[in-house]
Amino acid sequence: MSDYTPIPTVPNPLSAQQLAWYEQACARIDARRLQKLLFAVTDIHSPTGLARAASEFMVGHLGKVGFNSRYMPMTETSGNVFAERRGSGGGAAVMLYSPIDTHLELDEEERQWTGSKDEADMRPRAQIVDDWVYGLGASNPKAMVATLTEIATALVESGVPLMGDLLLGMGDGGMPVDISARQHSGMSNGVLHLLNRGAAADFAVVMKPWNWVYHEEPGMGWFKLRVHGTLGYAGVPRGTPGFRSSVVPAADVIQELEKWIVEYAERNTSGVVAPHGWISGIRSGNPERPAFPSAITEIFFDVRISPRTSPADVKAQFAAFVADLQRRRPDLVLDWEMYGSVPGGTTDEANWIVQSAKRGWEFIEGRPHGKPDLLGGQTDGAALRRYGVPTVRIGWPWPAQGATEPVAEGLGGMGATYIPDLLPCARKIMYVLIDTLTRKREEMGL
Numbered sequence: 001m002s003d004y005t006p007i008p009t010v011p012n013p014l015s016a017q018q019l020a021w022y023e024q025a026c027a028r029i030d031a032r033r034l035q036k037l038l039f040a041v042t043d044i045h046s047p048t049g050l051a052r053a054a055s056e057f058m059v060g061h062l063g064k065v066g067f068n069s070r071y072m073p074m075t076e077t078s079g080n081v082f083a084e085r086r087g088s089g090g091g092a093a094v095m096l097y098s099p100i101d102t103h104l105e106l107d108e109e110e111r112q113w114t115g116s117k118d119e120a121d122m123r124p125r126a127q128i129v130d131d132w133v134y135g136l137g138a139s140n141p142k143a144m145v146a147t148l149t150e151i152a153t154a155l156v157e158s159g160v161p162l163m164g165d166l167l168l169g170m171g172d173g174g175m176p177v178d179i180s181a182r183q184h185s186g187m188s189n190g191v192l193h194l195l196n197r198g199a200a201a202d203f204a205v206v207m208k209p210w211n212w213v214y215h216e217e218p219g220m221g222w223f224k225l226r227v228h229g230t231l232g233y234a235g236v237p238r239g240t241p242g243f244r245s246s247v248v249p250a251a252d253v254i255q256e257l258e259k260w261i262v263e264y265a266e267r268n269t270s271g272v273v274a275p276h277g278w279i280s281g282i283r284s285g286n287p288e289r290p291a292f293p294s295a296i297t298e299i300f301f302d303v304r305i306s307p308r309t310s311p312a313d314v315k316a317q318f319a320a321f322v323a324d325l326q327r328r329r330p331d332l333v334l335d336w337e338m339y340g341s342v343p344g345g346t347t348d349e350a351n352w353i354v355q356s357a358k359r360g361w362e363f364i365e366g367r368p369h370g371k372p373d374l375l376g377g378q379t380d381g382a383a384l385r386r387y388g389v390p391t392v393r394i395g396w397p398w399p400a401q402g403a404t405e406p407v408a409e410g411l412g413g414m415g416a417t418y419i420p421d422l423l424p425c426a427r428k429i430m431y432v433l434i435d436t437l438t439r440k441r442e443e444m445g446l
Contacts, residue, residue: 091164099174121415
């Protein structure tokens with residue numbers, strides 16, 4: 001359990017003029033326009049490393065609604081969106097950020113392990129049903145792309161005089177994947193590309209599921225644990241000298257590992273982060289040669305990493321687990337490696353952007369923010385924070401309830417969006433923009 005106690009929200013209500021501007025801007029938020037854009041961007045298939053078409057579409061759209069926008073290529077098939085609307089000067093630069101790539105491709109090979117049965121949220125094409133939009137990534141990340149764009153569009157249309165600069169960033173490579181065939185796209189490579197190429201902001205706002213304000217997020221660690229045996233043959237009896245299965249002992253290792261992951265999460269929970277983890281898969285043998293038991297069974301898994309725990313420390317914790325397991329089970333032959341890591345990131349809870357977001361949340365919800373549900377989901381927000389950009393995460397209720405079409409179990413909701421769920425979050429983010437972009441830098445401690 002976390003001993004986290006939130007600091008009280010610092011009172012700093014909008015002035016009468018700011019409140020008038022806020023209402024003026026919110027009045028321009030158009031749910032139908034948001035839905036239409038969400039349908040359009042969801043209908044452009046954009047798995048990690050293949051988001052060029054979706055990014056170029058958003059660059060064109062943002063140019064039409066009043067932004068200086070440009071496409072920032074990373075490879076032939078991958079690139080980012082960066083758009084800017086400059087204020088009169090003397091204010092802060094605030095970036096609204098979202099990834100634009102989807103976590104799956106859903107080609108025939110992927111359907112073999114995802115269990116997809118062509119549910120509405122697992123199709124790489126969009127569908128509108130009443131107030132719903134369905135399709136791969138329609139909720140995460142495309143709903144964020146569309147909502148942040150609608151907020152920015154409404155603010156521009158409202159004519160509110162801004163001192164600060166409004167930026168929008170949309171990055172490919174935001175999913176927690178590593179696509180080796182596409183120059184290892186994923187693991188926040190897009191947002192890092194943006195930040196290294198001129199997307200400089202004083203503050204950032206990340207929209208992501210769950211109806212809370214978060215000032216920090218976890219990183220992640222990827223591990224492979226190998227159980228060694230010998231190559232075998234199905235025709236020999238058990239007890240044959242020299243043969244040692246790698247597959248059967250792996251079942252015991254999996255149970256031990258599952259117990260360790262649960263204990264790891266409990267031991268490393270702190271702040272608003274509960275660093276959960278799951279065994280993701282097992283790989284062993286050759287299905288074309290089932291008569292020959294494999295000499296190696298490989299178990300791979302992801303554990304999340306608290307902002308107060310380094311990837312190296314997590315690596316050491318896992319090394320201690322393996323050493324202890326070997327002592328208790330000298331019959332096991334094990335080796336392991338950490339093959340991926342992303343550190344967590346945190347922003348001072350007293351920072352202007354976090355406090356502004358909490359004031360906006362409380363303004364809409366009509367109640368104190370309090371202690372949020374503990375967080376295990378990783379986003380590009382951690383990278384923004386590590387690069388020195390104070391960042392806040394604001395969300396909406398997820399998954400959406402009452403879907404009109406069949407959606408997948410487990411991750412059901414990643415591709416199902418109920419438009420009315422997005423609107424309170426849009427108004428909370430608009431509050432942050434009015435609160436921040438209509439002030440001088442000195443008022444925010446810059």
